[in-house]
Amino acid sequence: MGFKEFCFRKSLWVFHFGGASCNNCDIEIIDCLTPRHDLERFGILLVGSIRHADVLLVNGSINRRDKDRLLELYNQAPKPLLVVAIGACGCTGGIFAEGNTFAGPVDKIIPVDAYIPGCPPKPEAIIAGIVKLAGKKG
């Protein structure tokens, strides 16, 4: 087992970056933590600082104002770091891709490890995505 695999074996800590989104993806991410899905029982925890995180969840289309901040956050994060793009917006820009403020999608700005499509993806899909990713890397 390499160092990278070792890091992702247990208790993934997650930092959530909500870009220019419609809020639905954000809500569904929080929904994953509430009683019906309760991700915390697997040790998955939403943390307040990127410096504590193993996973960076990015949702929403990225506008010009978010772009530099996203890059800055990525640079501040301890590596190895898994980046997950959530929702149609995170993956491609979705309905906002033609907007005049659009500066994404996410993978043009930072490297992305997994894409979870959907508008918004169901909590089950988000969980499945993260579990798959952790399984592959760990």
Next chain:
Amino acid sequence: MGRKTLIPIGPYHPLQEEPELFKLYCDGEIVTDIKWETGYNHRGIEKLSESKTYDQVFFLVERICGICSTSHPFAFANAVEEIAGIEITDRAKYIRSVIGELERIHSHLLWVGLAGHFLGYNTVFMWAWKYREPVLDLFEMITGNRNSYAMFKVGGVRRDIENQKIPAIRKEMSVMRKKLDLLTGAVMDDPVIHARTKGVGVLTQQDIIDYAAVGPTARASGVDIDVRRDDPYAAYPLVNWKVITAQAGDVFAKAEVRLLEMYESASIIEQCIDALEKMEEGNVALKINDIPEGIGTGRAEAPRGEVFHFVVSDGSNSPARHKIRAPSYTNIATFKKSCIGQTISDATISLAAVDPCYCCTERMAAAYDASTGEKILNANELINLSLKRTSEIRKSDAGHE
């Protein structure tokens, strides 16, 4: 005056699920001034809307805000139907109201949860969000998606609520009442919640009028406004319900208004599905071929207040201009009144009390240098530029005469 400290909250703060930046200026524990910065969420929706057909715009306005993903289509449909002079069928009206009220319930539950979280009452948070799930399940059953329902179109709704689905809705509404009783009891009778919310973040009736606040924020301060009653649309004039108001204007009153509104919503839904059951299935959408030239305004009461859409049609298949005003746009301005003079710990709940929604509110204009990407002008500077230009033209005009 003492020393001033600046406390930034955001833009990517773990407490908020949306990006926004508050700057609290503090003197010791007391907040003396507040500024906020948005624009992290700006997506250029009004402009995008001009490039879409009327049918597609519904999917776009739905994605202005995920929580009120029915209010915006509601207001947009009202606006376009005003232009074209369309009167939708009764069944479509009832279905629209059912969807609108289900949304109000899930949105208010979400707020109760978040408010509990801000107060450090995570039990309320988890409870409320747990109770919210069955409402989302109903949405999934009716529309196929938990959020962003794609139910509306010009001239009616996209799908029917078949009669076989109605018993499930009715059952959930009666269960919901019991859950609401529990939740209301837990919030209203808890001495700690009283101590934290009573007399905190007070907005007087005059403040509401000055800042043109809307929705539960206004109703909690004794301003009796509700678009559903004042400018009736959909099935609201066909059913019995009342507008909930409170007088105190503090955070507690806002919670009270929202909790009691959920009972009203449940009763509206029950009356609507009773009416639906007595009708023939089908016939929920009229066939609309053309939208004539004209100007239309549409209003709808979102969970947070009045949503306003203004549409200009030039007779083509997409709007020539589409202007949107979301309720949080005016509600957020009340922070100046509700937060200043509070302690920092009370400021957060005062901020949360109006249930601000930033993805609705994002309005920002800034000019960027195309080659370097550097910001050269912000909105105020742009406005000043425009003012200057007008005054110059005035001057030169005066010179000609």
